[in-house]
Amino acid sequence: MKFEAIDEKEFLNPYYRKKPILEAELNEFIKALKDYKTSLENNLKNNEDSLVANALSKFFENLHFECEIKSIHKGNSGIDLALKKDKQIQVIIEAKLPHSKEFFSQSKPNCKALHECILYYLRERKALNSSLKHIIITDFYRFYIFKADLFEELFNKNKYFKEAFENFESKNSLFKGNTDEFYKECEKLLSSEKYLDSITRKDLFDEPSLKGVFIDLKPILEQEKPSFSKLKPVFKIFHKDFLLSEFNPNDAxxxxxxxxxxxxxxxxxxxxxxxxxxxxxxxxxxxxxxxxxxxxxxxxxxxxxxxxxxxxxxxxxxxxxxxxxxxxxxxxxxxxxxxxxxxxxxxxxxxxxxxxxxxxxxxxxxxxxxxxxxxxxxxxxxxxxxxxxxxxxxxxxxxxxxxxxxxxxxxxxxxxxxxxxxxxxxxxxxxxxxxxxxxxxxxxxxxxxxxxxxxxxxxxxxxxxxxxGYKEGSFYTPSFITSYMCKESITKVVLDKFNTQFDLDAKDISELRKSLRKEDKKAQKELLNSIKICDPAVGSGHFLVSALNVMLSIYDELNLFDEEFYLEVQNDEILITGRKGEFIEYKRPSTPKDKAHLIQQELFHTKKDIIENNLFGVDINPNSCEITKLRLWIELLKHSFYQSFDDENYHDLKTLPNIDINIKCGNSLVSYFETGKSLSHYPNIKERMSKYKRIVKDYKEGFYTDKNLIAKEIKNLQESFKNFCLKDKFNKEIKQLTNGANEYSKKYGDFLADEHHDEKFKSFFSKNMFEFSFDEKVAIKEFANLKKEYDNIFNLESNHPFEWRFEFPEILDDDGNFKGFDLIIGNPPYIKENDNKDLFTNTKKLRTYQGKMDIWYHFVGRGFDMLKNNGYLAFIATNNWVTNSGAKKLRNIVLEESQILSLVDFSSFMVFDSASIQTMIMSFQKTKPPKNYEFHFAKITTQTPIYEDVINLLKNEKTQNNEILSINLTPKKFIDKTLNFTKSDYEELFNKIQKYGKFYLEEREVAQGIVYPQENINKK
Structure with a gap:
């Protein structure tokens, strides 16, 4: 196995690399380097242990690391130097004297220093240490630094090294704990074909290697005043933020x-x-x-x-x-x-x-x-x-x-x-x-x-x-939440679609990739294009940005890109690397065949396809819609490319498509028409629907001569559908209103109507060409009656109704029938009725409505309406819906109309910095639920959680600060009841108490505190 040096620019997280360095910290680092140089010079004639104790450990201590020299695990040979945090070893350092034959080098990576590191790493993992971050091999001047993830993949998860280590640890084996024998076995394995062939590769051309960063301190130590540009990468690498992974990329x-x-x-x-x-x-x-x-x-x-x-x-x-x-x-x-x-x-x-x-x-x-x-x-x-x-x-x-x-x-x-x-x-x-x-x-x-x-x-x-969110105080959903929710949900949608289309039974994307045929690439891309994802309270568009990046990752994981590159998404940013792990950055090319240019082009077009075909958003706030459009344009802008090469003075970057049509303004909860409303009796429905789909596609692709004209044509078609449905629904009422308005116009002309603010209402009246006198009091009374008739028909207008039935032609079939979305995802608003009664005015007919509720409950009910059968809904919202009395209808709908897939409760961890709101991620599938099924439940149990507790919960890793359960649910048993999820050890006991327990209170023990607001007030 060879060593592959990675440039620090590629080794460090891009956000961490760009994090500014404080002047005081840099000066402290420079002093630590000077002290290290002095300590080395004073101890160079001594042995390794002396250099570690008197120079290397002092250097790291001056950089605020907790050090342990000769860290021994259960009587075994000790790690030369361990860097610890919270009593756990996080960095293993193996030191050799300068010029030692046992030292690691690019020309001789298969050496004793590496073998020792492998042994120490495997011992730590056997002891259930999951906190390891880095492994360092040094001769006190030169430092080879590897990520623990690499050792995990190459050694701890590899069957040959696992077998060798188990034999070494076994008292009955030939090794009998002899480290020299284990090192010999390591040397053989590292150069063996069977081991190299067993390593999982990204592709056939990816040669297995030890990838790490190489730092040589000698040139820096020899300079009196090294430049900032020389010091910067060294400072970053020897900082706790990097070596102990204390830097949180989400902070960026x-x-x-x-x-x-x-x-x-x-x-x-x-x-x-x-x-x-x-x-x-x-x-x-x-x-x-x-x-x-x-x-x-x-x-x-x-x-x-x-x-x-x-x-x-x-x-x-x-x-x-x-x-x-x-x-x-x-x-x-x-x-x-x-x-x-x-x-x-x-x-x-x-x-x-x-x-x-x-x-x-x-x-x-x-x-x-x-x-x-x-x-x-x-x-x-x-x-x-x-x-x-x-x-x-x-x-x-x-x-x-x-x-x-x-x-x-x-x-x-x-x-x-x-x-x-x-x-x-x-x-x-x-x-x-x-x-x-x-x-x-x-x-x-x-x-x-x-x-x-x-x-x-x-x-x-x-x-x-x-x-x-200047009115209500909006909460921005952090990237680690949006990314997790999108990855979990979109993966389910992709697996469902591909398993159905290609008659497979893949359990994950990796298994799916192995099952797909390369010659079906076009069909696979078309299938991905058919996925429809919607955020019904889109806000700043963060969920759609994360969905875009997850979809890009899936294209990459399924090998659907034509160009060869590796794609990684970190905190909503896309990192592109070549075969050797080098970053591929776009620069203005001199030729259209430039490698980075071809990659940039493909990424731009793939992003464009995803935004146009897969992503949809609705929000009642027009500012939100504009911001979401901006966010999506920014994502495209990141991969904009030069279209022409003949004019050096003009920067002919690829123009942005009309992606704005997928983001619409309106109230997601309020509509005149149900999604099941038939359009089959609409004249020439197939032709109209075909035209509607075609001109929307033309708008997105820019196939028009006048943008305003095609936008008007789309609006006219939508209005024609709406007017047809209105007349269909309120035929008698509209006819009566029209006749009444005509009679009014004959008698009074457009008196009162001409100054009315509602253009739709004004359109029912006409101006009388003749002037005549009339009783204004009578006219005012008749006008008020007509306005009342109008309001009874068009009572939702003030709430900006959104007609899901025909606003998005992408989710309608050729006959205009509503097909629905594959995924509804987002962070709906959390507003109690008592805090904003007007918001609930036209939602009281929704099946989720009841007193003491929260507005987000409606988004679940409406979300199910907008989904296809077997579609998915994923929200992050308040966690008290499982027990809140005002959520009884919501719980019943969830139990009767869906299968709960996952509930992840953050409990005392406040996901939103500016809000003391306990939240959970919930995932449901719209389907007739089985009589009995299991679902994933995870909850933080500590009262003082930290960010790491959340990450462990999302990774499904059990710790003392969480509980992760598989809940067995019989939905019918919980209709009209609260949902309590407890450890299985106690379930039987609680069930018995619930079934047989009888509790009586004396009259003097019964009391009720102040209840505000009251839903019903009875006169006495």
Whole structure:
């Protein structure tokens, strides 16, 4: 077996690599290196043990590691140096003297040092140590570092090494605990064909190897003042964050408070606590009319309207942040900082910014006027089309004279590295602020003071979720939750579809891959394209982004990509590597056959297919819909590629498709028509449905000459379906209203109607050409009666009803019948009826409705309505529905209409940082449930859980801080009852108590506290 050195850039988590280094920590590290050099020089003539004790262990102790020299396990030979945490060995270090023949090297990896590490690792694993993170082999200057996962795969899980170790440990074997004999066996195995053939490979060309990072400290120790760029990778690798895996990659996707707070300040907003909820409000600076964006907008409006201002803020911020990401792409693709354009030098006023939006990015190269931005790509995105709200106010109308004091805790520094103070122009401040963060340009900083914190697309999503939830206080679902839920659910959908289509019985994706034939690749892709996934409360689109990445992973796992590469998803980011584990990064190619270019192209088109065919979202908040579209465009933008190579001065990046049509605005809970409503008697239904599907597809693909015209055509078709169904449902009532309105118009013309706000209601009336006198009091009374008739028919309009029946042609068959989704997934809103009664107004006819309920219960009931038979529903929501009296109807529906697959209860772990809400992940399959079945139940039991407890729960690993059970359920037994899940040891006892126990209380013992709110009040 050979050693394969991996570049530190590929060895480290990309988020960790970009995490800024604190100056104080770096200085401490430099001092530790100097002390280590001195200790080495003073002890070089001594033996290994002396060097470990007096130099190596001191070095790691100075870096705040807990060290144990000659760590002995049950009387066996000791590990030279172990790095520990919570009394568990996490890093094994094997040390050899410089120039030792037993030392590891690239030319001689099969050596005693490696054999010893294998033995120590296997001993630790036998002792049930699952905390091992890294293995290090060193001669005190050179360090070979391996991940414990690699040793797990190559040795602990390998049958030949397992057999060798068992023989070594057995008292009856020839080894009899002789380490030299075990090392000889290791040497033989590592070079044997049978062992090498037994290693699982990614493909036939992937040669088994020991992959690790190599660090040589000698050149750094010899330099008096090593550069920051030389120190940075060494600092990162010898840090506890890396060696003990203390860095949590999810932290990179958490809200960056410095970014968020200062951005709010510039926008003129703040967080305010209202009824124990954090909401977004007008800031004190905006109240004082300081030069914030809020003030800039408000000063141009006739009257202040918070919702209008926020909508404009989000729209313009969407565009600016999107441009920041385009700028980062251009810089990264070309390694050229001169391509930066989002700065005050190039955009000195709001007029110039407006020109960039509408005269450059929204227009094809051939139709543009001469501009210094001519090199920028045409985007073909509705994001850069003027929105209706911009008829109220355009960004070019904002004052360029507004100034704002720097935020008291600003991240911006002056030339002397001191916090900036004083006043600055509003637009200049925004650009300078955004430029102080890294939006993915991958710009390696050569100086510690020029480091920038990474702002990932997930961080942006988190920011928008908070801005967007200004009324209720929205909760952003962390990446580790969305990724887990999407992977678990989508995998089930894929297995069901493929097993049915190809008559298989695969239990997992790996087994499925082995069962599929390569020649069926086209059919397999079409089958994946047929999967329909919907988030009915889409928020910032985080679940759809995770679903996109899980689908990409499945394409990779099923070998459906044409190009050869390995794909890994880490925290909503896609990492692409070649056969040797090297990162493949896209740079502007000189030829269309460039390897990275072909990969980038394939990823872009696959992402586009997934977004167009698989992903759908609905939200009542129009801002949410715009943010979700932005998130999906950003995901595509990450793999945008150059389309032409003939003009060096123009960056002809692939234009973005019209993916926005899959994200729709409306109330998921309110509809006029049931999904089972037949359209069979609709005239020419097959032709109409065929046209509907075709023009929606044409819209997505850009097959049109006028975008507004085709969008109008789609809307007209949807309206025709809706009007037909309305007339079908309310034929008598609409006829009566029409006749009444006609009679009214004959007598009074359009009196009162012409000024009415409801356009649909106005359309029933007509203007009378003749003027005549009439009794206005009588007219007012008749008009009120007609309005009452209208409201009885169209009573849902104020709740923005969403017609699932025909809004998405992708889930309708050729006859217009509703087929449904394969997966409904998300984090529905948690709102009690007492907190927002208006929200429940038109939901009382839903079968999940009852007093003391939560709005998310409705999303489960409606979710089942939207699913195909045998489809899946996965939500994260409050965990008290299993026992809450207000969830009795919900429990009954779950028990009667589905099979519970999994309940994962986080108990005391607060998934949402800003909310003290206990949550659980629930997974159901829409089906007639068996009389008796088992499902997976997992729960955190400790009152003080940490992040690691959650990860163990999601990995299904039993610990002392959780319980993981297989619950045997007979659904009928629990109708109208609460669901209590207990350890099987106690189940029989509880059942007996429930069946035979009789408890009586004396009258004086019966009491009831204050119950608020009361559902029924009886007069006495």
């Amino acid at each position: 996707n958490l809200l960056n408070n410095a970014f968020y707070k200062e951005l709010l300040y510039i926008l003129g907003l703040c967080e305010s606590k209202q009824n124990s909820k954090l909401i977004i409000a007008k800031s004190q600076e905006s109240e004082e009319e300081q030069g914030t964006f809020y003030t800039a907008i408000n000063s141009k409006l006739k009257e202040e309207n918070f919702e209008t201002i926020l909508k404009l803020l989000i729209l313009w911020l969407n565009r600016i942040l999107f441009l920041k990401l385009i700028e980062s792409n251009l810089v990264r693709f070309n390694d050229d900082k001169n391509l930066k354009f989002l700065n005050f030098k190039k955009i000195p006023d709001f007029d110039k910014l407006s020109e960039l939006f509408f005269e450059v990015l929204a227009k094809e190269k051939s139709t543009r006027k001469k501009s210094e931005f001519a090199y920028l790509p045409y985007l073909n995105s509705s994001l850069f089309e003027k929105q209706s709200i911009e008829n109220t106010l355009e960004i070019s109308s904002l004052s360029n004279d507004l100034k704002l004091f720097y935020y008291k805790n600003t991240v911006l520094k002056d030339d002397k590295c001191k916090t900036k103070k004083g006043q600055v122009g509003l637009l200049e401040y925004l650009f300078e602020f955004l430029d102080s963060f890294d939006f993915g340009s991958d710009d390696e900083q050569s100086e510690i003071l020029s480091q920038k914190e990474l702002i990932s697309s997930s961080v942006l999503g988190n920011v928008f979720e908070k801005l967007n």
